[in-house]
Amino acid sequence: MGGSGAGKTTLMNILAHLDTNGVEYYGDVTVNGKKITKQKMRQMCAYVQQVDLFCGTLTVREQLTYTAGMRMKNCTAEEKMNRVESVLRDMNLVDCQNTLIGIPNRMKGISIGEKKRLAFACEILTDPQILFCDEPTSGLDAFMASEVVRALLDLAAKGKTIIVVLHQPSSTVFRMFHKVCFMATGKTVYHGPVDKLCPFFDGLGPAFRVPESYNPADFVMSEISISPETEKEDIKRIEFIIAEYQHSEIGGAMLKNTRTTIDEFGGYGEEEDDDGENKYNSSFTTQFGILLKRSLRTTFRDPLLLRVRFAQIVVTAVLVGIVNWRTELSGPTIQNLEGVMYNCARDMTFLFYFPSVNVITSELPVFLREHKSNIYSVEAYFLAKSIAELPQYTALPLIYATIVYWMSGLVAWPLTAFIVFVFVCITLTWVAVSIAYVGACIFGDEGLVVTFMPMFVLPMLVFGGFYINANNIPSYFRHISYLSWFKHGFEALEENQWRRIESIPGCTPSDPLLNITSNSFCPAEDGEGILARRGIDTPLYVNVLILFVSFFIYRIIGLVALKVRVRFAK
Incomplete structure (x- = not known):
């Protein structure tokens, strides 16, 4: 989470090895302690974009069927159809499976919430281990947002790692997540368990104490936002929070856990891309x-x-x-x-x-x-x-x-x-x-x-x-x-x-009343003359x-x- 320009989407793109051209960054992306290559990451992860884009004239089932046909490598037709059926049930899309997706202002289709769940369904067909989601609740009301996040929780319960960028979640949605990372000016303000967020800010002093019956996400966002009128004061406040986090018990524990994970898996390992491998999942x-x-x-x-x-x-x-x-x-x-x-x-x-x-x-x-x-x-x-x-x-x-x-x-x-x-x-x-x-x-x-x-x-x-x-x-x-x-x-x-x-009627030399050279209505006596x-x-x-x-x-x-x-x- 973070304000506009905080670096949320850029960080997630770097983690997913997606659209990093022109972005200068340092460090390594590791999965289970091993450096991960672009090709390997693409096989392990899926990325749900903020804007849902589909062929509106297809039904929900057709969209999933075509996607499965091209993405599920080394699977039989029966296995692909079974996976489609399973995903329809998991994403609660069975009731609208034969409904057209729809085209805005032209063709009536499924609801916004169903379209968002369809986006998840298309990405989890290949059973990815990591799922990146860019503002999946954007444009949804509180109920639909909670339904979408609840679907993500179900996936997480099956052993998937879900990384989400959110803008303004409700308090109910916010507390559904296990960990949260707040960012400002490209730096980490807080990264740790959701239930330890309020105690951390309470420990910074009375000015940072989260009010009772207040959405913690909204409070933190207000503290790490930068206003043009008070830019210097805001930056100074953010730098204070960042420094406190880096020296806090939570910040130290997160860093220690990362290093421990790398050590447990034998340090940094490098996997080479197979340049001869087809980057597509189908021929x-x-x-x-x-x-x-x-x-x-x-x-x-x-x-x-x-x-x-x-x-x-x-x-x-x-x-x-x-x-x-x-x-x-x-x-x-x-x-x-x-x-x-x-x-x-x-x-x-x-x-x-x-x-x-x-x-x-x-x-x-x-x-x-x-x-x-x-x-x-x-x-x-x-x-x-x-x-x-x-x-x-x-x-x-x-x-x-x-x-x-x-x-x-x-x-x-x-x-x-x-x-x-x-x-x-x-x-x-x-x-x-x-x-x-x-x-x-x-x-x-x-x-x-x-x-x-x-x-x-x-x-x-x-x-x-x-x-x-x-x-x-x-x-x-x-x-x-x-x-x-x-x-x-x-x-x-x-x-x-x-x-x-x-010959053209009325335009032949045999007609004594016609003079072809002087009559502008008869440019030629036959078709060849017209072409010439x-x-x-x-x-x-x-x-x-x-x-x-x-x-x-x-x-x-x-x-x-x-x-x-x-x-x-x-």
């Missing part, structure tokens, strides 16, 4: 299989990903179709049909890009938490997530393309024209989602992505071939157009449409191939960005 294929199943389940349970997107796709497609209802090919309608095709290329980006950014950034905290706990690798998560999303990012553009194509009056025969049109729209969607991965993994925050990514996307839109003719793009900007997926998608759709048009006027000479298959290559390149960039983010994330 890549196991991680990938479980994550793929989990991702598919969460994707199809989230109403935002399905119902809202489906309605958005249908409404947008029908609107485009109504505006361009059964457009008949003629000189004046060429621009209309080209607008339909460029609108498709644009919609396949913006209808899927921003929702994908929202989903990815919302899942990042869960991913970072689970990856830092060595549950699975970055590659397994990224591959499973990418594959799990392919069905929806194939079905939704298929629906959009089908509605727009047959309502707008694009070339109706042969049927391969429609198939190519749909295929190009799906590929454009895949590229757009890949770019969403890049933005989300680089910036990590939806607001930042929305702020900065348009600086990359909009130039690609401008140089996509519709607003500016490819022949008229300045040479020093031409490389931007080569990078534009709008350009390659639009050109592929144009090729698919106009290569099949041998646009400066489109790249074959359709080349544009589609470029889209496919772009899809894989952006995915790889997204994976690299995610690995970099993981490396520097805390």
